[in-house]
Amino acid sequence: MIVPIYKVEKYLLQCVKSIQQQTYSELEIILVDDGSPDSCPQICDELAAQDTRIKVIHKANGGLSDARNVGIRSSTGEYLVFVDSDDEIAPEMIERLYTAVQLNGTKMALCNVLCIDETGLPTGESEGSPIQNEYLSADQILPRFYQKNGLFYIVAWNKLYHRSLFQEITFPVGKWHEDEFVAAQLIWKARRVVCIDYMGYHYVTQRAGSIMSIQNDxxxxxxxxxxxxxxxxxxxxxxxxxxxxxxxxxxxxxxxxxxxxxxxxxxxxxxxxxxxxxxxxxxxxxxxxxxxxxxxxxxxxxxxxxxxxxx
Structure with a gap:
């Protein structure tokens, strides 16, 4: 589990708690403090002192992609999952994704997304999601990028990846919309992807100060x-x-x-x-x-x- 962290002191504890409470407990939880100027570095250290599964990396600010890349290089597990530090994941997300890749013999699995507001209420943006219980080839998934809610196939954070997929692929440092740079390559490299209609990732939409809330940039x-x-x-x-x-x-x-x-x-x-x-x-x-x-x-x-x- 790789969690890039920057100026999210208000949300960090709830995010990490949702990871700690996973039904699949054999986790390596890597908290990458990307030079956060608030109390996040201290919160990370306190969490690590309480849970031996947590590893903290403190680094100079380099952006989301850089933090993810550092987390990948520092990880030791066979599989990787990315969680943004102001979001949460449902209790069975990791177990269901891991079970899916084991049963289907693939290197990537993805789950559905529940879009919520800051109070935790559904926003309705998940309605009409194309993600169902399917085992699809890359040829079948790539055209879905352009469907309604096709972004659910593109984003990095609702997926379980075999680490070999990142041997020659990294997130572009200094770029926004970083997922869009690498999504097609990762799916093509995986060849086949198993999809599960389980709203395992809870994405908080348009949070004040977030990248997506800043217009005309x-x-x-x-x-x-x-x-x-x-x-x-x-x-x-x-x-x-x-x-x-x-x-x-x-x-x-x-x-x-x-x-x-x-x-x-x-x-x-x-x-x-x-x-x-x-x-x-x-x-x-x-x-x-x-x-x-x-x-x-x-x-x-x-x-x-x-x-x-x-x-």
Whole structure:
């Protein structure tokens, strides 16, 4: 269990308590204090003194990805689970995920997500979740990234991973939306994933001060960079249908920018232009997709008009 920790003193005890109360008790609980300026470092040390399963790592602030990567390198178990320090997990989450991978002989299992508010009440955002009791190939899961609540397949924290999946994959340091950079690669490497319709992970939505609650921040554009990484990966593995889906997601975001009101944030504008150039410089196959991106690089508006005319 790897728990990155930064400025969550109000929620940390409840998070760790939910881990300690797991029905599967043979856990290595790694609390990674990412240079938190509040009382979190002291809380971590106190928890470790009370529970021999807890290992604390104090480090300079490097962000969520860096904390997770440090936790991975410091872990000794065969399987890995990530829990964000302001969330909680249901008592049987680990036992059910571990049982699922053992019975199905796979290297990854994922469970359903219950989205709750700060009082613990369901927000309704979990309704319509695509996660059912299924044993799926990577080919079957990857298209689901684009369904309603497809994010449940992407996020890092509702899953059990065999540690071998991270031998050549790390979370991108300094990026927001870090899960989106690596989700497709991890699932493809696992080949098959077992899914269980058990709301084992309790995700607190839009907590004040959280990354997702900060609107119009240029760092949210990291999600578009992640889609570029995913697009190139789909090219490498020959998933042409997924190229169309990924391109549609990118175009929706970019067209909203180019057809909407001009941004008043110069850093945002510079980042968007950089992303536009990166997509315009794509190479490889299929050729039809590359031609579309080349036109887009010249003029997003021209590309939009041509596509509508050709349809």
């Amino acid at each position: 240029v760092r949210h554009l990291d999600a578009l960079e992640a889609l570029l990484i995913r697009y190139r990966f789909y090219q490498e593995i020959g998933q042409s249908e997924l190229l169309h889906e990924t391109r549609a997601r990118v175009l929706k975001a970019l067209e909203e920018y180019y057809w909407g009101k001009p941004s008043k944030d110069s850093a945002y504008d510079v980042r968007m232009k950089q992303i536009r150039r990166e997509y315009g410089n794509l190479t490889g196959f299929p050729l039809k997709e590359i031609i579309k991106w080349k036109i887009f690089a010249i003029s997003p508006i021209l590309e939009h008009i041509l596509l509508r005319v050709l349809k």
